[in-house]
Amino acid sequence: MSGTDPDLRDQLKSFGFSDKEIDTYTTILTLGEAKASAIAEGADVSKRYVYNVLGEFEDRGLVEIHDHETPTTVRALDPSTVVDRLSDTLSTLEGNLDALYEPDPEVDRRYEVIKSTATVRKRISRLLREAENEVSLSVHASIVSDLAADLRSAVDRGVLTLVLVNDDGTDAVERDRFEGLGSAVRVWDHTGPMILSVDRTHGLFSPPEVVVGPPTDQQAIGFTEDRLSPALVGSFLGNYWPLATEVYVDGPSEPPETYDRFRHAVLDATLHRRRDRELIAEVSVRPARSSEPFETRRGRVTTVRQGLVEPTTNNIPIENALVLDDGSEEFTVGGPGAIMETYEARRVTLETPETADQSVSELLDSSSKV
The missing domain is CATH 1.10.10.10 (Winged helix-like DNA-binding domain superfamily/Winged helix DNA-binding domain)
Known part of the structure; x- marks a missing residue:
């Protein structure tokens, strides 16, 4: 056909x-x-x-x-x-987006339509170079080599970099060439939309043909929006990431390490525990679904629930959480906007008993004996 x-x-x-x-x-x-x-x-x-x-x-x-x-x-x-079903889906999407859209003159929120393929590619590279904490990227295999230097640099800077390589079978994909191009890299045997989210604020979204293939009338949307970007990451992790095959996972940072992005702490905690390393977490938290002040709590990491690397241990695709024991109780911690966990965290420090102070080590020793 x-x-x-x-x-x-x-x-x-x-x-x-x-x-x-x-x-x-x-x-x-x-x-x-x-x-x-x-x-x-x-x-x-x-x-x-x-x-x-x-x-x-x-x-x-x-x-x-x-x-x-x-x-x-x-x-x-x-x-x-x-078509009626698609229309209903688009109407629902419009309502969800409208619910997020509440312009605040004090917040930088910008949107633009990008028609040029060259501009889209340059924007991807620029956003990768400017990333400070977290990158989620879904892109066609044919342009990964063009982005390799920027991706490696992001990983070297300690940025959590999740890369989903789309392969529709038009190019022979040598999966071992993705080593070092992300904190975790997966390959999906289909062509999905081009998705880029950086630091929960900046991003791009477009049909795949805007980035690869012959000239097209399709367009990309670029944005700076602190509420739309997390929704895009949720779609990335919930709809596309679970369908792909894991081909590379980078090693964790050596503790003690402080994380301003919760998912990065979850990933490293997972990798450390797979190496049988006991971990202590110091977390800046407040009760989930509240506006209470943040407070500092510490506890031994007893369980990690995540869907970032295989084998996954979460109950739903977007769940990423730490379970901590402070000697008096066991409690769950999620990232910003957590709804399933007891607490939401804005900062996490991971330590080992050797790097933690003596009082914390003694506390955790007593909790492990309970």
């Missing part, structure tokens, strides 16, 4: 469809109802690929799978029904 109308392909790509997904879905539309083998032949893809992607199509409300029949058949849903 490579002859599909270019405008239709661009429209479907803007909703996250890869080229192979477009070929498969438009084939199903053309056939109306068919077996997997007929769909594979019409789309020029493997039958195995058809079976893999049908579940996603069903979740998106694009098709019905009649697996009670032999052989299994797939029926395309009426496009008007599909």
Whole structure:
């Protein structure tokens, strides 16, 4: 189905469809109802690929799978029904974004539309160079080499750098070449949107063809917004990161180390505990969902719940938390805006019993004996 109308392909790509997904879905539309083998032949893809992607199509409300029949058949849903569902989704998204949008003249919030591919690439590089604490990046494999120096520099500066490499099969991806390009690097065998969030404030978002491929009328959105960026990171970690395959994880910083970004502390705590290192955490916290003053608490790290590296230990994809024991109670700590944990933290220091002061070590020794 490579002859599909270019405008239709661009429209479907803007909703996250890869080229192979477009070929498969438009084939199903053309056939109306068919077996997997007929769909594979019409789309020029493997039958195995058809079976893999049908579940996603069903979740998106694009098709019905009649697996009670032999052989299994797939029926395309009426496009008007599909468009109505997409419209409802966009309306919900608009409402959620409107709820976040409360302009404050004292806060720097800017938005811009970027049409030039060269400008988008330069902006990605600049934001990577300016990153101080945290980077979340989803980008096509074909331009990773162009960003390699900036990514390595961010890692060397101690920036938590999560890199999701999109590989739609058009290029041979040598996965071992990603060593050192992030705190954690994953590869996803699809082409998703280009996503960049830096320091919970700055970012970019665009369809993938804005960054790779021939000239396009698609556009990127650049922003400086301290509420939109965390929502984008939540989508990155909740929707895309869990689907990808881990190919590289950097080593943790040596304690004692202080973290202004909670996820970085969670990642390093995970890596230290996998090396059987006992950890003590000093945290600046306040009760979750409150505006009370922050206070300092210390405790032994007993559990880490996270979805940043494999194997994951969280209950939902965006959960990243520390469980601490201060000798009198065990309590949970999450990052800014925590809702599942007892406390939210704005700063974390990780130590070992050897680097902690004597009184803390004695306290933790007594808690471990309880």
